[in-house]
Amino acid sequence: MKRYADMTVDELEKEHAVLEEKYKKYKYMALNLNMARGKPSPAQLDLSMGMMDVLSSDSDLSCEDGSDCRNYGVLDGIPEAKELMADIMEVNPDNLIIFGNSSLNVMYDCISRSYTHGIMGSTPWCKLPKVKWICVVPGYDRHFMITEHFGFEMINVPMLETGPDMDMVEKLVASDETIKGIWCVPKYSNPTGNSYSDETVRRFARLKPAAPDFRIYWDNAYTVHHLYEHHQDHLIEILAECKRAGNPDMVYKFASTSKISFPGSGIAMCAASHNNLEDIKKTMKFQTIGHDKVNQLRHVRFFKDIHGIDEHMKKHAALLRPKFEAVEEILERELGALDIATWTKPYGGYFISFDSMPGCAKAIVSLCKKVGVQLTNAGATFPYGIDPEDTNIRIAPSFPGNDEIREAMNVFTTCVKLATVDKLLENKGIEETAKEE
Amino acid sequence: MKRYADMTVDELEKEHAVLEEKYKKYKYMALNLNMARGKPSPAQLDLSMGMMDVLSSDSDLSCEDGSDCRNYGVLDGIPEAKELMADIMEVNPDNLIIFGNSSLNVMYDCISRSYTHGIMGSTPWCKLPKVKWICVVPGYDRHFMITEHFGFEMINVPMLETGPDMDMVEKLVASDETIKGIWCVPKYSNPTGNSYSDETVRRFARLKPAAPDFRIYWDNAYTVHHLYEHHQDHLIEILAECKRAGNPDMVYKFASTSKISFPGSGIAMCAASHNNLEDIKKTMKFQTIGHDKVNQLRHVRFFKDIHGIDEHMKKHAALLRPKFEAVEEILERELGALDIATWTKPYGGYFISFDSMPGCAKAIVSLCKKVGVQLTNAGATFPYGIDPEDTNIRIAPSFPGNDEIREAMNVFTTCVKLATVDKLLENKGIEETAKEE
Numbered sequence: 001m002k003r004y005a006d007m008t009v010d011e012l013e014k015e016h017a018v019l020e021e022k023y024k025k026y027k028y029m030a031l032n033l034n035m036a037r038g039k040p041s042p043a044q045l046d047l048s049m050g051m052m053d054v055l056s057s058d059s060d061l062s063c064e065d066g067s068d069c070r071n072y073g074v075l076d077g078i079p080e081a082k083e084l085m086a087d088i089m090e091v092n093p094d095n096l097i098i099f100g101n102s103s104l105n106v107m108y109d110c111i112s113r114s115y116t117h118g119i120m121g122s123t124p125w126c127k128l129p130k131v132k133w134i135c136v137v138p139g140y141d142r143h144f145m146i147t148e149h150f151g152f153e154m155i156n157v158p159m160l161e162t163g164p165d166m167d168m169v170e171k172l173v174a175s176d177e178t179i180k181g182i183w184c185v186p187k188y189s190n191p192t193g194n195s196y197s198d199e200t201v202r203r204f205a206r207l208k209p210a211a212p213d214f215r216i217y218w219d220n221a222y223t224v225h226h227l228y229e230h231h232q233d234h235l236i237e238i239l240a241e242c243k244r245a246g247n248p249d250m251v252y253k254f255a256s257t258s259k260i261s262f263p264g265s266g267i268a269m270c271a272a273s274h275n276n277l278e279d280i281k282k283t284m285k286f287q288t289i290g291h292d293k294v295n296q297l298r299h300v301r302f303f304k305d306i307h308g309i310d311e312h313m314k315k316h317a318a319l320l321r322p323k324f325e326a327v328e329e330i331l332e333r334e335l336g337a338l339d340i341a342t343w344t345k346p347y348g349g350y351f352i353s354f355d356s357m358p359g360c361a362k363a364i365v366s367l368c369k370k371v372g373v374q375l376t377n378a379g380a381t382f383p384y385g386i387d388p389e390d391t392n393i394r395i396a397p398s399f400p401g402n403d404e405i406r407e408a409m410n411v412f413t414t415c416v417k418l419a420t421v422d423k424l425l426e427n428k429g430i431e432e433t434a435k436e437e
Numbered sequence: 438m439k440r441y442a443d444m445t446v447d448e449l450e451k452e453h454a455v456l457e458e459k460y461k462k463y464k465y466m467a468l469n470l471n472m473a474r475g476k477p478s479p480a481q482l483d484l485s486m487g488m489m490d491v492l493s494s495d496s497d498l499s500c501e502d503g504s505d506c507r508n509y510g511v512l513d514g515i516p517e518a519k520e521l522m523a524d525i526m527e528v529n530p531d532n533l534i535i536f537g538n539s540s541l542n543v544m545y546d547c548i549s550r551s552y553t554h555g556i557m558g559s560t561p562w563c564k565l566p567k568v569k570w571i572c573v574v575p576g577y578d579r580h581f582m583i584t585e586h587f588g589f590e591m592i593n594v595p596m597l598e599t600g601p602d603m604d605m606v607e608k609l610v611a612s613d614e615t616i617k618g619i620w621c622v623p624k625y626s627n628p629t630g631n632s633y634s635d636e637t638v639r640r641f642a643r644l645k646p647a648a649p650d651f652r653i654y655w656d657n658a659y660t661v662h663h664l665y666e667h668h669q670d671h672l673i674e675i676l677a678e679c680k681r682a683g684n685p686d687m688v689y690k691f692a693s694t695s696k697i698s699f700p701g702s703g704i705a706m707c708a709a710s711h712n713n714l715e716d717i718k719k720t721m722k723f724q725t726i727g728h729d730k731v732n733q734l735r736h737v738r739f740f741k742d743i744h745g746i747d748e749h750m751k752k753h754a755a756l757l758r759p760k761f762e763a764v765e766e767i768l769e770r771e772l773g774a775l776d777i778a779t780w781t782k783p784y785g786g787y788f789i790s791f792d793s794m795p796g797c798a799k800a801i802v803s804l805c806k807k808v809g810v811q812l813t814n815a816g817a818t819f820p821y822g823i824d825p826e827d828t829n830i831r832i833a834p835s836f837p838g839n840d841e842i843r844e845a846m847n848v849f850t851t852c853v854k855l856a857t858v859d860k861l862l863e864n865k866g867i868e869e870t871a872k873e874e
Contacts, residue, residue: 045505070482070702072474072695072701108724116563126552149554264507264727288545289579293702294701
């Protein structure tokens with residue numbers, strides 16, 4: 001196959017006609033495929049159904065320290081849940097609070113609390129004329145929506161192979177005390193799937209923020225979510241590294257079991273320094289008497305320990321891997337030779353990040369939608385939904401079945417080609433007009 | 438027994454000596470009894486252990502509308518949970534959002550959201566120079582702590598036999614637009630145990646607040662928590678009444694299953710007008726993808742319907758009733774003739790409210806504590822922990838065993854008498870001094 005860039009107008013028009021024909025056929029297939037959200041598939045959820053059996057009416061629902069998990073109390077999590085989650089989080093159990101079912105909710109509350117009450121004695125952000133936030137792009141839409149909801153000015157910093165552009169991050173953070181935080185998905189990042197390098201983590205730990213209440217929001221959503229047993233990304237642990245660098249209070253680390261056990265019925269957590277945890281608890285004690293300890297106990301009795309988690313995650317990987325491989329295989333087969341797009345090949349997480357030629361992403365997503373293939377909205381991986389180059393599309397292969405993924409990816413690659421040919425013809429038209437004038 | 442008020446100094450001193458002797462004996466008993474918090478007893482929690490069996494690894498965890506309860510989604514609750522909770526809340530299921538495990542958390546979030554984002558387009562409270570809040574006293578300490586945490590100025594309004602002093606409430610609310618809310622526990626109130634009269638509810642619905650973003654926080658915590666089958670309080674439903682009165686958006690109604698199923702592992706809810714619910718969801722959708730639907734399903738499969746709830750609550754009542762009766766019996770036996778205190782005799786809820794002679798409550802609680810009987814701190818039922826008359830003590834008989842309650846109440850009544858005699862002697866001393874001068 002000839003590279004599209006080398007084609008003449010005639011050749012492009014011929015290719016366009018072929019693609020149009022193919023696209024029309026999809027129209028009649030009345031497809032209904034969804035690759036929009038990072039949802040586990042039913043088969044993945046089946047893996048955790050044993051959780052429904054570990055507690056019965058005969059069970060003793062007391063936890064290690066003797067507390068009755070059925071009753072009020074225990075603000076920050078039962079000891080055995082802390083121990084298990086600490087191993088997932090790679091921190092000391094004492095540096096952990098266990099929350100409810102949603103780490104997104106924990107992050108929202110951290111921002112809301114800083115907004116209403118400040119951090120460790122700082123001025124509440126609601127009393128400041130301006131708050132800014134660094135967003136690594138492409139990134140997670142729900143992160144950006146929180147900071148947009150609070151009216152923070154969001155500053156884009158590009159995600160490189162090694163993680164965020166640290167030259168930019170260092171400069172921004174050091175020079176502007178209205179910058180109060182940064183959204184990070186350090187491991188198997190959403191949506192690129194790659195992980196921060198050791199140097200990036202070290203540079204994060206050594207930031208010199210102008211704002212004493214600047215916090216790194218380290219959303220470790222995919223900490224144990226590997227696709228392969230031997231190719232696994234490993235990151236330097238950020239809490240320990242911040243401590244070593246003399247910045248112990250600079251980071252909040254988040255995670256949940258949403259994509260380990262059940263989304264919506266898992267448990268979420270936040271790891272931070274003692275100072276930060278005390279600060280969080282100062283507000284938290286007014287907010288709730290405690291989170292769902294029975295569910296904490298259920299998780300501990302089901303997974304037992306970090307080895308149990310690891311074995312469980314291998315089963316998730318066995319279901320997810322073929323889906324990622326199918327996506328990559330079809331992208332390579334259909335687009336590999338054309339030189340019109342790039343995409344990531346992650347070792348874990350839930351997403352593949354796809355970059356089209358500039359100005360094509362919206363058109364591709366729209367073409368897909370018209371024939372029943374739902375993708376994450378183009379632009380969603382950027383603050384305010386605005387991808388300045390209109391190139392990035394997040395592919396989420398976890399939910400559909402393997403055959404559906406192949407079908408969806410055939411549609412997708414056809415739409416990529418169609419939109420690209422359209423764009424190339426448009427560009428050539430502009431060139432011609434320019435020449436004539 | 439002679440009324441203490443009629444006793445001479447000599448008689449009081451003799452009584453004091455007798456009481457001191459009795460009190461000393463308690464000291465050596467090394468008691469450890471806790472009547473401080475409204476916690477269900479282990480026997481009550483046992484009533485819901487069947488909840489651990491209703492879902493198993495063979496269960497279909499889909500809800501009525503086909504959603505997989507194990508996966509992400511369903512922001513405001515599964516339909517069958519809404520239906521069940523709507524019956525508890527006496528509202529239409531459409532007027533309901535199901536939340537996580539804690540109604541306190543829902544209330545906190547309502548205030549926090551109003552503080553950060555305003556209500557239905559109003560100015561966020563954090564941008565106002567002052568926010569005031571009405572607190573019905575005596576009331577629930579955790580309510581007051583939330584409004585204190587946000588720095589609101591709290592205004593005490595006394596709780597009468599019929600509910601809050603509505604003359605005061607009407608006047609305050611109509612005249613001051615910085616008053617943004619009022620804490621209410623309308624049924625089997627915390628701590629008095631009595632319920633608002635029909636007239637009170639009607640007057641609430643017809644308030645004419647100066648602030649358009651004034652909201653009644655109607656914490657219906659004890660809505661189905663009757664102690665008797667035939668003596669039950671019944672309230673006019675506040676949402677419907679507000680709608681009739683042309684004030685549909687003036688109230689948020691809260692409840693949870695914390696004292697129906699398991700505290701910490703129940704489900705919480707908020708009922709309100711469509712306008713309010715849409716306003717809440719505008720923020721909520723950034724905060725979370727959804728609450729624990731598996732737990733919602735678990736509740737529905739266990740309780741089935743409102744009849745199931747009612748039958749279940751009769752079992753709670755059977756365990757609680759003897760405890761309340763023991764408290765009332767010992768109070769009556771030990772204090773009835775002395776004319777030194779009053780207490781409530783509720784038909785439901787979790788508390789008995791006790792009023793000593795002015796200036797005695799702190800001393801009573803302190804005397805009890807010294808011999809191993811823990812009560813809610815005196816003053817806790819008032820904002821800032823300050824009971825201006827120092828009279829109110831909240832008695833929470835639910836948690837201890839029946840024998841423990843009798844023991845604790847014997848200690849308590851001894852301490853009441855001791856503190857009262859002390860106070861009377863002190864008063865007589867002051868009178869004498871005054872006469873001499």
